[in-house]
Amino acid sequence: MVTVITKTIGSGKDYASFTLAEADVENIGTSADLVANDEAIVFEADAATYSESVTFTSTLTTDATRNVTYKAASGSEHGGVVGAGVNIDNASSVVRVFDDFTIFSGLSLQQSSGAITAPVVFLGDGEGTIFEDCVLYSNGIRGCLRAGLGASGPVGSASHPVRVTNCSFSVSETWSYSYAIWLQTSGYSIDISFANCTFGPVVGSYTYFLASVPASGAINLELINTLCLADKAIGGAGAASATGSNNFGPATQPFPVAIQGSPYPITATTDLDPGPGDWAIYDAATGALIDDPDNDVLAGGIGPDANPDVPTTDIVGNTRSGATTDPGAFEISTLTPPAPALITIMRQIYQQDASFSIGASSAGVEKITHQLGPASADYFTINSTTSATVSVPRTAHALRVICVVASKACDVTLDLDASNSVYLGSIGGVASVQTDLTYFWSFGQVVSDGTYPRVRIADDGFSGDQLVYLWWHLA
Amino acid sequence: MAHALIITASPSGGLTYGDNDVVQVLDGHVNPGGAVTRTDSGFRFVYCSDKEHDDPDVQALMAPWEGDLIDPDDPDQGRVQLGKRRYTVTLADAAHLTWVDADSAEAAAITKTWAEIQALTGDKAAV
Numbered sequence: 001m002v003t004v005i006t007k008t009i010g011s012g013k014d015y016a017s018f019t020l021a022e023a024d025v026e027n028i029g030t031s032a033d034l035v036a037n038d039e040a041i042v043f044e045a046d047a048a049t050y051s052e053s054v055t056f057t058s059t060l061t062t063d064a065t066r067n068v069t070y071k072a073a074s075g076s077e078h079g080g081v082v083g084a085g086v087n088i089d090n091a092s093s094v095v096r097v098f099d100d101f102t103i104f105s106g107l108s109l110q111q112s113s114g115a116i117t118a119p120v121v122f123l124g125d126g127e128g129t130i131f132e133d134c135v136l137y138s139n140g141i142r143g144c145l146r147a148g149l150g151a152s153g154p155v156g157s158a159s160h161p162v163r164v165t166n167c168s169f170s171v172s173e174t175w176s177y178s179y180a181i182w183l184q185t186s187g188y189s190i191d192i193s194f195a196n197c198t199f200g201p202v203v204g205s206y207t208y209f210l211a212s213v214p215a216s217g218a219i220n221l222e223l224i225n226t227l228c229l230a231d232k233a234i235g236g237a238g239a240a241s242a243t244g245s246n247n248f249g250p251a252t253q254p255f256p257v258a259i260q261g262s263p264y265p266i267t268a269t270t271d272l273d274p275g276p277g278d279w280a281i282y283d284a285a286t287g288a289l290i291d292d293p294d295n296d297v298l299a300g301g302i303g304p305d306a307n308p309d310v311p312t313t314d315i316v317g318n319t320r321s322g323a324t325t326d327p328g329a330f331e332i333s334t335l336t337p338p339a340p341a342l343i344t345i346m347r348q349i350y351q352q353d354a355s356f357s358i359g360a361s362s363a364g365v366e367k368i369t370h371q372l373g374p375a376s377a378d379y380f381t382i383n384s385t386t387s388a389t390v391s392v393p394r395t396a397h398a399l400r401v402i403c404v405v406a407s408k409a410c411d412v413t414l415d416l417d418a419s420n421s422v423y424l425g426s427i428g429g430v431a432s433v434q435t436d437l438t439y440f441w442s443f444g445q446v447v448s449d450g451t452y453p454r455v456r457i458a459d460d461g462f463s464g465d466q467l468v469y470l471w472w473h474l475a
Numbered sequence: 476m477a478h479a480l481i482i483t484a485s486p487s488g489g490l491t492y493g494d495n496d497v498v499q500v501l502d503g504h505v506n507p508g509g510a511v512t513r514t515d516s517g518f519r520f521v522y523c524s525d526k527e528h529d530d531p532d533v534q535a536l537m538a539p540w541e542g543d544l545i546d547p548d549d550p551d552q553g554r555v556q557l558g559k560r561r562y563t564v565t566l567a568d569a570a571h572l573t574w575v576d577a578d579s580a581e582a583a584a585i586t587k588t589w590a591e592i593q594a595l596t597g598d599k600a601a602v
Contacts (some may be wrong), residue, residue: 007510014510019499020482020518024510027489027517052499055539055559058491092539 010046047076156191170202185217200229212238227328288330488517
């Protein structure tokens, strides 16, 4: 049984930075031989921006289970958004890896400043390296990930390739030979596997997803369930020998026929009503696929039951199962998320409000993510010709509305976008309270454009002004 | 008043950095962490009294050691770094083994001027 030693990274934690944590990694276990000690080290980082460039090279002895993991702590997840959660941002390479079996999980890795001539991630040596559930962004000309070029040893091995799963790559560079991922041997082999990765949502003009250049040494490249939202997918002399399956991308510089998904090619769009064609409809903020009948790539990937290299959860924790799945890092969730809780103290407030009082206080109410009222100037005023709307954050996937209205009923509607609305129900009545209008939607189903999604409260045919005090819970 | 906190690797301190390598430069008001400030950690500490942590001179102490690896296939892409740090700062006095906060640094005798730190700085590229 492997003994897991957990350390923390963040303000007031064991280490203030990734650099200090990595520097001390040989002092944490019983010795530097984690295999002999049957130990693993897990660093859990708090959400923050860490401005540093970290080189991971040590004398540790590791294997596939007794190794070192750097991950986002619970509650510090990025939610699929670059720059959120545990965000390491630097003007040079953010991560340089030379150690074996190092795991990077749930991190945002980016170069947000421009004119940068180093990749976000450089792989210079080491087998069994894993990047999972990470979002990567490059604003420079060297892309998100490079392997091999100038390496000091093989990158990955046949038995323990580098594995990149559930990661999204974005590149804003518009140079015509930009690549999100560049693999080039320079005396040592590269063994690397990508499963359920997305290239996008930010893709510079003319930018490729990946180049495979076996200059002096073999490149064994596997691509599974890739979703390429750019207008070029793959280049280099090694592209044709890539193995894998169910990859979706464009017609120009396409994935090799043998590893394409169906339909192929696809056209990436954020248009929810794109008309005839084969479309990959995605969220402009994250690259997550949208649950839309015109989205032709949904369930186009091979599932974990048919290929064990396919991860059983996606980049934000949604479950994958069965013989098919969605390509890319995001899975359209088919599970009903838990309802936002109506906690005890909230229930008390609600019960107090049953007799309705303008002076009802929300003091002490917990877990309310948005609130209007009950302060005297903090409410919607609507009438027979005016409705009130409030936008909902795009990361929400469930809504529970609790309202107090002055005297007449109102209709509550959730507008998912300009053409898709869900009527949640009628609230209120005569000096009364109505509650518990709850609605769920899948992550990625809702596209945020600053206006949508939104909650709309409109009159129910009454005359005169109506005061509406609104609390809502988001989950 | 102390400003930048320079953290180096103690010789035989068990860190992944070379002896006396500059591991990191932090804002002097940042606590480097409970595992770092332990008296038996492999880190050493010195505050720079006349430089801020984001001063380019101080930041340059964290420059990578690039060795001699110029990529033969793509020379325009520059060097690839293998070593961690180019510069060392040798802090021989035992006082530097113990971290104290910025306000106590001068009394603990772990504050130096930039000129004093430069005199302790070694450059691997110059060897």
